[in-house]
Amino acid sequence: MTAQPVKSLVVPAHPHPLLAPEKNEGWGKIREAYDNAREIIEQTDADVLVIYSTLWPSIIGHQIQAHPNPEWVLVDADFHDLGSIPYQFRVDTELAEAWHKANQNRGLESRKVAYDGFPIDVGSVVACKLLNPDNRLPVVICSSNVYANRAETTVLAKSCLDAINQLGRKAVAVSIMSLSNRMFTAPIQPHEDRIHSAKDDEWNLKILEFLGAGRLEDVAQLSRTIHHQIRVQKVVAFKPMWWLSSMNQHRNDLTGEVLGYEPIHGAGAAVVVLDPTSSGQGDKEYDEDSVETFAGDRDVLDEGKDSNLVEIKEQPIHSQHPELWEPTDTNTSVNSQEAPKPVGAYPHARREGNVLYLSGVGPRQPGTSQIPGGAIKDENGKAVDYDIKAQTRAVVSNIEKILNEAGASLENVVDVTTFLIDMDRDFKGYNEVWAETLGAYGPTRTTIAIKALPTPIAVEMKVVARFGDDE
Amino acid sequence: MAEGQIVAGLLAPHPPHLVYAENPPQNEPNSEGGWEQLRWGYERLRKSLEDVDYDCIVILSPHWQTYVGTHFLGLERFESLSVDPIFPNLFRFKYDVTVDVELSKAIHDQAKDDGLAVKMMENQDFRIDYGTITSCHMIRPEWDKPIVSISSNRGHAYYSVEVMQEMMIQLGKATRKAILESGKKCVIVASNSLSHRHFTTESEVPEDMSVEHISSHAMHLWDMRMIELMRSGKSQQIVNEMPEFVEQAIAESDGGALTWMLSALDMPDEPAILHGYGTIIGTGNAIMEWPSRNWRENS
Numbered sequence: 001m002t003a004q005p006v007k008s009l010v011v012p013a014h015p016h017p018l019l020a021p022e023k024n025e026g027w028g029k030i031r032e033a034y035d036n037a038r039e040i041i042e043q044t045d046a047d048v049l050v051i052y053s054t055l056w057p058s059i060i061g062h063q064i065q066a067h068p069n070p071e072w073v074l075v076d077a078d079f080h081d082l083g084s085i086p087y088q089f090r091v092d093t094e095l096a097e098a099w100h101k102a103n104q105n106r107g108l109e110s111r112k113v114a115y116d117g118f119p120i121d122v123g124s125v126v127a128c129k130l131l132n133p134d135n136r137l138p139v140v141i142c143s144s145n146v147y148a149n150r151a152e153t154t155v156l157a158k159s160c161l162d163a164i165n166q167l168g169r170k171a172v173a174v175s176i177m178s179l180s181n182r183m184f185t186a187p188i189q190p191h192e193d194r195i196h197s198a199k200d201d202e203w204n205l206k207i208l209e210f211l212g213a214g215r216l217e218d219v220a221q222l223s224r225t226i227h228h229q230i231r232v233q234k235v236v237a238f239k240p241m242w243w244l245s246s247m248n249q250h251r252n253d254l255t256g257e258v259l260g261y262e263p264i265h266g267a268g269a270a271v272v273v274l275d276p277t278s279s280g281q282g283d284k285e286y287d288e289d290s291v292e293t294f295a296g297d298r299d300v301l302d303e304g305k306d307s308n309l310v311e312i313k314e315q316p317i318h319s320q321h322p323e324l325w326e327p328t329d330t331n332t333s334v335n336s337q338e339a340p341k342p343v344g345a346y347p348h349a350r351r352e353g354n355v356l357y358l359s360g361v362g363p364r365q366p367g368t369s370q371i372p373g374g375a376i377k378d379e380n381g382k383a384v385d386y387d388i389k390a391q392t393r394a395v396v397s398n399i400e401k402i403l404n405e406a407g408a409s410l411e412n413v414v415d416v417t418t419f420l421i422d423m424d425r426d427f428k429g430y431n432e433v434w435a436e437t438l439g440a441y442g443p444t445r446t447t448i449a450i451k452a453l454p455t456p457i458a459v460e461m462k463v464v465a466r467f468g469d470d471e
Numbered sequence: 472m473a474e475g476q477i478v479a480g481l482l483a484p485h486p487p488h489l490v491y492a493e494n495p496p497q498n499e500p501n502s503e504g505g506w507e508q509l510r511w512g513y514e515r516l517r518k519s520l521e522d523v524d525y526d527c528i529v530i531l532s533p534h535w536q537t538y539v540g541t542h543f544l545g546l547e548r549f550e551s552l553s554v555d556p557i558f559p560n561l562f563r564f565k566y567d568v569t570v571d572v573e574l575s576k577a578i579h580d581q582a583k584d585d586g587l588a589v590k591m592m593e594n595q596d597f598r599i600d601y602g603t604i605t606s607c608h609m610i611r612p613e614w615d616k617p618i619v620s621i622s623s624n625r626g627h628a629y630y631s632v633e634v635m636q637e638m639m640i641q642l643g644k645a646t647r648k649a650i651l652e653s654g655k656k657c658v659i660v661a662s663n664s665l666s667h668r669h670f671t672t673e674s675e676v677p678e679d680m681s682v683e684h685i686s687s688h689a690m691h692l693w694d695m696r697m698i699e700l701m702r703s704g705k706s707q708q709i710v711n712e713m714p715e716f717v718e719q720a721i722a723e724s725d726g727g728a729l730t731w732m733l734s735a736l737d738m739p740d741e742p743a744i745l746h747g748y749g750t751i752i753g754t755g756n757a758i759m760e761w762p763s764r765n766w767r768e769n770s
């Protein structure tokens with residue numbers, strides 16, 4: 001089963017709860033909320049903190065802290081009069097390396113940073129000091145790329161999950177951010193602190209209402225609206241929710257708890273804990289796609305210029321599709337709302353004893369029928385370029401969704417038959433993704449070249465899985 | 472006491488690539504050069520200032536970002552290691568900076584009297600931003616002049632370019648008044664690029680000049696327009712067009728340094744000298760000098 005964080009946290013970035021909790025009641029309450037969050041983490045079996053910080057902007061892709069023991073004395077650029085923050089952390093360098101490689105596998109520009117004296121941002125330092133004061137857990141910190149959009153940030157989280165899966169880590173995901181981030185632009189006395197405006201406060205409370213109800217994906221999909229409404233256009237947007245929601249499979253049925261909400265110099269500071277336990281309510285109000293791979297910049301400023309980047313084609317392809325059917329429902333059928341609908345009268349899978357037989361699974365996305373990596377031909381039937389690796393990843397993802405529906409996972413797969421429409425062109429890319437995904441679990445495999453598949457896709461897999469005790 | 476003087480105003484961009492390419496002993500990474508047009512531009516600037524007598528460099532950098540007013544370094548000496556958070560592969564620089572605290576405090580006090588939100592930075596553990604270090608190093612690699620380092624208060628982000636400029640014009644006037652009253656001769660430095668759209672990838676060899684160019688034609692046109700306005704002494708027009716420039720060229724002058732510097736020079740009609748122009752990872756950079764020491768009613 002795909003990993004999810006054992007807990008997910010939203011925490012504020014400013015140093016006041018660390019350096020001056022006694023100077024303002026609200027700062028003290030945020031400190032208490034931080035302490036509560038620390039205790040909640042200590043009660044889990046988490047073995048790493050994974051941090052996405054909006055206060056570490058990057059330009060050249062995504063940077064991951066990989067120094068084993070970063071150490072320095074930090075002083076905040078604004079609140080230097082509150083004092084210095086000496087720190088020394090323990091970094092999970094193995095996970096940093098794995099995340100970096102997973103980023104590259106998913107098309108992201110990525111680099112590790114491991115330099116003495118590297119300036120770790122104040123948000124990460126404050127969070128580490130308060131959530132993990134004795135360095136019990138190692139950390140991994142990732143930057144927030146100033147140019148990254150939702151798709152790129154979504155993929156960044158998926159590559160993080162790839163790495164966590166690969167190494168079997170149990171991670172706590174931490175988004176460091178203010179809610180409303182408008183601060184007073186002149187010094188204030190601690191007792192004068194309040195949320196900058198009633199509008200900011202109202203939005204903050206709305207966000208917290210969503211998060212308290214575990215509706216993380218709804219907050220993520222409201223991200224742009226929130227940014228326009230209550231965010232000063234500093235360096236990065238309200239991106240952490242994109243990352244955190246993608247880390248949680250875009251779920252809306254988490255169990256949320258708001259541990260604290262107070263002003264820090266006018267900004268909205270909140271400590272929220274999200275647990276993967278289902279709240280039982282998972283409907284989604286919004287429906288943006290969950291992107292699997294990043295296709296790079298589109299050279300929008302250089303129209304006509306050649307690009308060697310693979311373009312993900314997301315044109316509607318309903319005209320190329322056969323009619324979609326509701327999955328056949330019998331007492332042994334296994335059907336998933338998360339998987340694409342069949343193109344005929346058959347279920348997604350059928351359970352016979354402890355063996356699960358899956359119908360052929362392709363890369364189509366449920367709801368939209370879009371094909372990650374692009375269709376193999378356009379609406380006129382003309383062959384077009386596509387990305388076999390993205391298609392293969394999407395196939396595996398769909399298989400996993402069906403297996404999950406049956407209470408199984410990729411580990412339970414025992415035999416796979418793969419159908420490729422172009423063996424010469426696609427075997428290598430397909431084989432690479434196989435090795436990273438299903439291949440890691442050791443099922444038997446047969447790969448066959450065929451002339452065509454019912455939809456404009458290049459790869460389909462037929463899967464047999466075995467799980468549980470014999471009946 | 473004789474009246475102080477601003478002997479020159481500079482536009483001095485701070486990409487750390489320039490220091491990296493110079494291979495100074497303070498910087499740990501080594502390069503094979505690169506960005507020569509700009510480095511030679513800085514060389515011409517240094518030549519221009521070679522025989523100029525001045526006491527202090529007053530610099531405003533957009534990489535000391537403060538949201539609660541404008542801050543000033545308030546201790547005499549800072550010695551540490553600066554590592555660029557974005558290009559740490561290029562810039563890991565050991566610095567030893569002397570601050571003219573007296574002048575720093577004088578500008579702070581004047582700005583406060585003029586109604587601006589200001590604060591002195593007096594924490595010895597504070598790390599000076601890499602923008603300030605890069606520009607100062609490229610202007611005066613001997614590091615034998617004290618500096619006054621002023622933060623960028625991000626008024627653009629909180630309000631608008633127009634409001635930011637009002638603040639920076641006021642700060643420029645306060646800076647000018649404090650310098651003239653101090654009796655000191657100063658070089659004032661706006662540390663910023665022009666157009667500021669970066670490439671999001673980097674060559675395996677960062678100094679590979681075969682891949683260096685402006686990020687788009689539109690950025691080039693804006694850069695050339697701004698340089699031409701500077702070369703023809705149209706300071707007020709630069710200020711007037713700043714909102715469009717910032718919006719369309721994602722210009723780094725959004726940090727306020729250029730407007731502040733022009734205001735401190737009293738919005739000169741005199742032309743600036745172009746010492747060099749070049750791109751760095753797609754951004755447009757010009758090295759300009761306003762030689763106010765030579766003007767009839769000099770500053």
